[in-house]
Amino acid sequence: MRSAKLLPGCVLAVWVPVALANGGGSMSTPSMSMPRQQTPQQLARDAYNDGVHSVKKADKAQEYALQATDAGKKEKAKHEAQEAYAAANARFRQSLGADDSVPEAWNYLGYTSRKLGNYDDALAAYAKALTLKPGYPDALEYRGEAYLGLNRVTDAQQSYLDLYAGNRALAGKLLTAMKGWSSAQRANGANGANADSLDEFDKWVQEREQIAAQTAALTRAGTAASWR
Numbered sequence: 001m002r003s004a005k006l007l008p009g010c011v012l013a014v015w016v017p018v019a020l021a022n023g024g025g026s027m028s029t030p031s032m033s034m035p036r037q038q039t040p041q042q043l044a045r046d047a048y049n050d051g052v053h054s055v056k057k058a059d060k061a062q063e064y065a066l067q068a069t070d071a072g073k074k075e076k077a078k079h080e081a082q083e084a085y086a087a088a089n090a091r092f093r094q095s096l097g098a099d100d101s102v103p104e105a106w107n108y109l110g111y112t113s114r115k116l117g118n119y120d121d122a123l124a125a126y127a128k129a130l131t132l133k134p135g136y137p138d139a140l141e142y143r144g145e146a147y148l149g150l151n152r153v154t155d156a157q158q159s160y161l162d163l164y165a166g167n168r169a170l171a172g173k174l175l176t177a178m179k180g181w182s183s184a185q186r187a188n189g190a191n192g193a194n195a196d197s198l199d200e201f202d203k204w205v206q207e208r209e210q211i212a213a214q215t216a217a218l219t220r221a222g223t224a225a226s227w228r
Contacts, residue, residue, distance in 0.1 A: 044099035058084030
């Protein structure tokens with residue numbers, strides 16, 4: 001997960017017992033102040049931060065699973081990743097239950113839902129994030145990946161075009177995901193009409209890559225010229 005921005009740190013209630021009287025008598029009964037009740041915003045913040053922590057743990061385990069060559073270690077890492085994504089998803093739901101006005105929390109809910117294979121839930125969460133924060137780049141990119149998971153190729157392509165206009169780095173990430181999706185489809189035995197559709201899709205991806213490279217070169221040339 002990219003650029004996880006933690007909300008302000010939590011406030012801990014501190015319990016301090018009363019000191020012994022005169023250094024030798026009986027211990028007086030500790031005087032304990034009741035912990036201050038948290039506001040909905042504080043509860044939302046703490047749950048959100050817990051969720052972000054679990055996402056980082058899950059992403060790390062998933063990355064290890066992708067790189068592991070030992071079958072046993074790979075499966076263990078996959079299991080750990082899914083458990084951490086599920087824990088994060090639950091915490092983001094708790095956060096939004098306390099305060100549903102934070103687009104970042106909706107975006108993370110979509111991200112973890114997608115990682116758990118719940119694509120419809122993910123799309124609903126991304127839609128909410130984008131309603132609260134129109135043009136939100138992370139949500140646009142993640143939504144594009146969710147469309148790929150549902151084989152909604154045309155929607156994924158539109159997501160790329162929307163994203164390219166505002167954040168080319170994330171657009172490039174979505175394009176990489178598209179290439180991975182196409183490779184997986186072919187590995188799963190796409191043939192006939194499906195293979196033809198993949199050929200067209202791959203051609204579209206290659207064209208987008210060429211346009212991005214040309215635009216980047218023009219941008220670099222223009223920047224260099226301005227330095228002269």
